[in-house]
Amino acid sequence: MTSFRDRLHGLTPRPPSTDDWAARAATTGRARRRTRNVAASAAAAAVVALAAVLATQYLPGIGDGQNADGRIPATPLPAGSTGPVAAPCPREASDYVDGTTITLPLGAVSLRWCTGGGDAMLSEYPPPEPLTRGLDAWVTAFNALPKLPRDAACTADWSIPGAALLTYADGTTRMVAGMRAGCGTIGGRGGFEAMRTRTIDALTAQRTSMFGNQAPPAESSQPCAAHGSTIPARLEWITGAVVCEGYPTPTAKEVASSSLPALLADLRHHHRSAGDGIIADGPTMQLLQANGEMLVLTFSLSSGVWTFSLDGAQRSWSPDEASRVAIAQASTPTTPSAITPVPPASPTIPSEGTVPACSLPASLAPASGLPSGATKVWFCSNWRFGPAEPLDTHLDEFLASTGGGIEPCLANPQDESFVAVYPDGTAVKLRMPAGACHPQPRAVTTFVRLMTEQRSAPGWTPTVVAPPQKLCAWDSWQTLMPVRLQDVTQVRFCDLSKVTQDDGSRVAGLVLKPTDAQTLLDDLATHSSPSGSTAPSAPQTTAPGVNTGRVVLALLRTNGELIWVRAMPSSTTALTWTDSAGQPMQWTPDAASAAILEALQPR
Amino acid sequence: MTTMVQTRTGRDWSSFDEFVQLRGPALWRSAWLLTGDRQRAEDLVQDALARCWSKFDRLNTADDNYEAYVRKAIFNAHLGWWRRGTWRERTRELDDTADLRPEVPLASSDEGDLARALAGLPRQQRAVIVLRYYDDLTEAQTADLLGVSVGTVKQHAHRALANLRRSPHLAEADRAVLPTDPMEQP
Numbered sequence: 001m002t003s004f005r006d007r008l009h010g011l012t013p014r015p016p017s018t019d020d021w022a023a024r025a026a027t028t029g030r031a032r033r034r035t036r037n038v039a040a041s042a043a044a045a046a047v048v049a050l051a052a053v054l055a056t057q058y059l060p061g062i063g064d065g066q067n068a069d070g071r072i073p074a075t076p077l078p079a080g081s082t083g084p085v086a087a088p089c090p091r092e093a094s095d096y097v098d099g100t101t102i103t104l105p106l107g108a109v110s111l112r113w114c115t116g117g118g119d120a121m122l123s124e125y126p127p128p129e130p131l132t133r134g135l136d137a138w139v140t141a142f143n144a145l146p147k148l149p150r151d152a153a154c155t156a157d158w159s160i161p162g163a164a165l166l167t168y169a170d171g172t173t174r175m176v177a178g179m180r181a182g183c184g185t186i187g188g189r190g191g192f193e194a195m196r197t198r199t200i201d202a203l204t205a206q207r208t209s210m211f212g213n214q215a216p217p218a219e220s221s222q223p224c225a226a227h228g229s230t231i232p233a234r235l236e237w238i239t240g241a242v243v244c245e246g247y248p249t250p251t252a253k254e255v256a257s258s259s260l261p262a263l264l265a266d267l268r269h270h271h272r273s274a275g276d277g278i279i280a281d282g283p284t285m286q287l288l289q290a291n292g293e294m295l296v297l298t299f300s301l302s303s304g305v306w307t308f309s310l311d312g313a314q315r316s317w318s319p320d321e322a323s324r325v326a327i328a329q330a331s332t333p334t335t336p337s338a339i340t341p342v343p344p345a346s347p348t349i350p351s352e353g354t355v356p357a358c359s360l361p362a363s364l365a366p367a368s369g370l371p372s373g374a375t376k377v378w379f380c381s382n383w384r385f386g387p388a389e390p391l392d393t394h395l396d397e398f399l400a401s402t403g404g405g406i407e408p409c410l411a412n413p414q415d416e417s418f419v420a421v422y423p424d425g426t427a428v429k430l431r432m433p434a435g436a437c438h439p440q441p442r443a444v445t446t447f448v449r450l451m452t453e454q455r456s457a458p459g460w461t462p463t464v465v466a467p468p469q470k471l472c473a474w475d476s477w478q479t480l481m482p483v484r485l486q487d488v489t490q491v492r493f494c495d496l497s498k499v500t501q502d503d504g505s506r507v508a509g510l511v512l513k514p515t516d517a518q519t520l521l522d523d524l525a526t527h528s529s530p531s532g533s534t535a536p537s538a539p540q541t542t543a544p545g546v547n548t549g550r551v552v553l554a555l556l557r558t559n560g561e562l563i564w565v566r567a568m569p570s571s572t573t574a575l576t577w578t579d580s581a582g583q584p585m586q587w588t589p590d591a592a593s594a595a596i597l598e599a600l601q602p603r
Numbered sequence: 604m605t606t607m608v609q610t611r612t613g614r615d616w617s618s619f620d621e622f623v624q625l626r627g628p629a630l631w632r633s634a635w636l637l638t639g640d641r642q643r644a645e646d647l648v649q650d651a652l653a654r655c656w657s658k659f660d661r662l663n664t665a666d667d668n669y670e671a672y673v674r675k676a677i678f679n680a681h682l683g684w685w686r687r688g689t690w691r692e693r694t695r696e697l698d699d700t701a702d703l704r705p706e707v708p709l710a711s712s713d714e715g716d717l718a719r720a721l722a723g724l725p726r727q728q729r730a731v732i733v734l735r736y737y738d739d740l741t742e743a744q745t746a747d748l749l750g751v752s753v754g755t756v757k758q759h760a761h762r763a764l765a766n767l768r769r770s771p772h773l774a775e776a777d778r779a780v781l782p783t784d785p786m787e788q789p
Contacts, residue, residue, distance in 0.1 A: 004780045008737045011718050012635050016645060018627035021652060022620040028649075029656030314786050475771060551771065 086130035087165055087173045089114030101147045101188030102176050108135040108166040113199050113230060116161040116177075124162075125229040127203050128219040128291050134202055135166070141198060142176065145189035162186070162196055162230075200231055215239075221292025224252040227284070229293040232309070238264055238295070240288040243330040245382055251358075255285075259326035266323045274314040278303045283382055285327065328431065350388040350465065350560065355380060357390065357419045357427065369403030369443075370430050372396065374420035379447060380429075381416040384478040387451055388463040388559050390421075394450045401446040402430055418443065444480075451481060462487075462559035472509045475551040479561045482580035485525050488555040488563070491517035493600045509554055516596045520553070523593040524565070524577070531576060531586040552597070616669065619659045623652060626670055630677060636733045637681050639722060651676035674738065675748045678730055682749075717777045720770035728763035731756055736782055761786035 089112060110130040131138070142164075163177035164186070176187030186192040207216050215237035224244035241255035241263065255263065264287070278300045285306065286294040297306040297317065305316045319327065358380035370377070376390035377398060391398060402418065416432045432444065454460070468474055472494035492509030512520070552575055553565035565577045565587070573594075575587045589597060616622040627648065634644035655662075655673045662669045721729060727749075734745040735756070742760075746753045764784050767773060 004736050004777075004782050005739065007717055007777055007780060008636060008721075008733075009632070011721070012632040013641065015628035015631040015635075016641070018623055018631075021627050021649060022623040024649060025623065025652035025656045026619065028653035312786075314784070 086110040086112045087167050089126065089165060103143050104139045104166065104174060106136045106139055107168055108139060109169050110167045111135055111138060112165045114163045114165050115230060125221065125226040125292055127231050131199060131203050131206060133206050138198065142195060145191040147189055148183055148185050164199060203231065215289055216291045218290035219292045223286050223288060224250040228296045231293050233287060233289040233293045233295040235268055237289045238287045239290045241285060243283060243285050243327060245283045253330035255326050255330045263323045263326050266320050267317050271315040271317040274307050274316040278307055278316060350386050357421060370399045370418065370420045370428055372399050374399060374422055376421045378419045379480060380419055384480055385560060386480050388465050391447060391451050391454060393454045398446055398450050402443045448481060462557060464558045465560040467556060467560050471554060472551060475564055481561050483557055483561050483563050484580045485521055487557050488521060489558050490556040491520055492554040494551045494554055510600060520593050520596060523590050524587050527590055528585040528587040531584045615663050619656060622669065630673065633733055633738055634677055636737060637730060647677050647680055650680055678748060682726065716772045716774045719772035720767050723770060724763050724766055728759045731759040732763045735760055757785045
């Protein structure tokens with residue numbers, strides 16, 4: 001069997017000839033040794049000078065922002081502030097940009113650890129209380145960190161920015177910011193991770209001395225607005241649980257408090273070491289302490305288990321039936337509380353998190369299906385784009401198709417659902433179990449057929465929605481409704497050659513000029529033929545596990561529905577896509593299309 | 604695999620020339636996986652050999668493992684080369700992942716997918732992948748060579764493998780042979 005090492009070895013080209021390497025190395029080595037001897041005496045003098053500079057810098061008081069590269073202006077507290085309290089964290093991500101090398105003065109009275117970021121995927125819930133003990137030691141440790149050379153180049157990898165905001169007795173503040181990735185600096189010095197860990201340890205010790213082994217006091221927080229907390233929650237202090245579903249603005253669905261003790265007991269007793277190959281690609285569940293800190297579990301759509309990190313180790317948990325039902329029945333809270341859903345953003349391609357009706361408080365449909373009399377039915381999914389509009393015609397036929405044989409399946413987060421709205425304003429949700437549990441998705445098939453008929457009515461126009469900002473990064477998502485080539489209005493080139501660098505165009509895709517887009521679409525229609533696979537007899541009901549083939553193009557309708565065009569793993573030229581009948585197609589671009597695609601490749 | 608055993612246990616070479624002749628190609632392959640560039644890989648190895656040439660007599664024993672010393676020089680030079688910012692001279696080439704594509708005909712295009720996935724890793728994660736899973740060093744040896752803790756090596760390996768698993772460029776065949784995540788071992 002081929003090993004990973006064999007695969008790596010197979011990548012490497014044939015090495016160049018090494019015949020003269022030894023001689024060249026010896027020649028260079030001798031030359032360097034001569035140069036080194038000459039430089040030694042000069043270096044010794046430089047060391048003496050450097051020692052004098054460092055001694056001056058670290059003497060108490062002298063390093064108080066006076067040295068040329070360490071000077072930072074002290075920021076006064078906002079007007080109206082009284083005394084030296086802990087200043088609030090800045091909100092803008094730009095405030096967390098690491099600047100010049102900083103030397104901090106002693107004498108801080110509080111330190112607040114802050115995190116900056118954009119959407120929920122990139123933000124972290126910071127410790128709610130400030131650190132007020134051992135601050136001189138913290139500052140001394142910070143000032144002893146090595147300075148980063150001025151010409152250092154740090155890559156902008158995915159990372160959560162963090163900062164320590166110090167407040168002094170006179171009310172002024174100083175902030176040192178940085179991030180874990182790249183050069184891992186904070187305040188222009190190497191050691192972000194060390195200072196973050198030091199801060200967490202100090203805060204934990206402070207909590208222990210203040211509250212003993214009791215949970216810290218409650219704080220207001222917004223679940224699902226962050227993907228985790230700087231200090232993970234402790235299982236014994238959990239007071240709430242929410243399921244976060246949808247992208248880019250996840251909706252918080254609260255697990256009933258009556259179910260929580262049993263769910264936590266199940267988790268506590270049945271988690272195990274996570275096996276190899278579990279891909280955590282599903283929704284998350286946040287187990288919350290009263291102070292807003294959380295333990296985050298992520299569901300694996302392909303493995304059907306939840307994974308989480310506990311004491312530095314990856315664990316997996318397969319809930320028992322009661323826990324599964326509690327999770328599946330999690331709903332948006334109907335009364336205002338500390339647990340509130342994230343405000344909806346601008347319209348995006350419809351999915352569970354962006355279709356308002358999918359977040360309605362809804363009762364579960366009986367096993368016999370959705371009751372008759374509904375005026376609208378919405379399709380809700382966590383893993384594919386549904387229609388932006390509800391089905392509001394042919395409803396009797398659709399509701400009749402939902403009866404029977406669905407409920408016995410265990411609930412899973414990749415389950416889809418229909419939400420039916422009735423004239424009195426009530427809503428009923430019918431869960432559609434995923435995968436093999438539900439082999440005959442008659443209701444889904446019927447919904448697609450009836451929605452297609454509804455759209456064919458005279459005067460129907462597609463709802464205009466914006467695709468997600470990171471469209472190309474979501475290439476595992478599919479579209480429920482079939483898309484015809486003639487309905488495509490925009491073509492995007494998806495370049496995922498550097499998936500770790502989340503930088504705008506790569507994940508959003510490059511929009512092709514209309515003329516180029518039309519050329520590709522014409523060629524696609526003309527030079528595509530059915531591939532070996534047969535068309536599926538019904539819409540897919542299984543959440544995708546792993547992509548097959550790299551996405552090259554996204555063909556978009558104005559309503560956000562799309563066709564992915566993927567590169568075939570087994571071919572260097574042919575591309576694949578699926579037509580509106582569900583038939584897999586193979587497309588070999590002609591010369592004009594190939595030239596357009598080639599010109600879009602990164603240089 | 605014989606050469607890898609030599610790497611782990613160390614051996615004494617009859618001459619510097621013999622060492623370069625026999626181990627130069629393997630060192631160059633590691634450097635190529637790090638950089639994705641033929642010339643830069645050769646520069647790295649040449650530079651490391653020049654730096655280590657004068658240490659050959661002293662370190663060429665089974666205990667000291669001269670090759671590990673040279674390998675450390677290669678990786679330090681590579682990571683230092685990034686830190687110094689001299690990569691700016693070659694930004695365009697680095698951004699073009701074609702640099703990491705094989706320059707010899709492939710058995711199948713799957714291998715190109717692995718190259719793209721590897722190119723997407725941050726440099727330190729890629730360094731850990733090369734040391735742990737290509738050069739076959741232990742976590743402790745990798746940590747020693749990179750001058751970091753074993754925990755840091757595990758973290759880099761964990762993140763690198765997670766990134767590779769998530770990479771849309773990775774073919775199923777490659778995904779299936781990815782090593783076990785060190786953070787997920789009991």
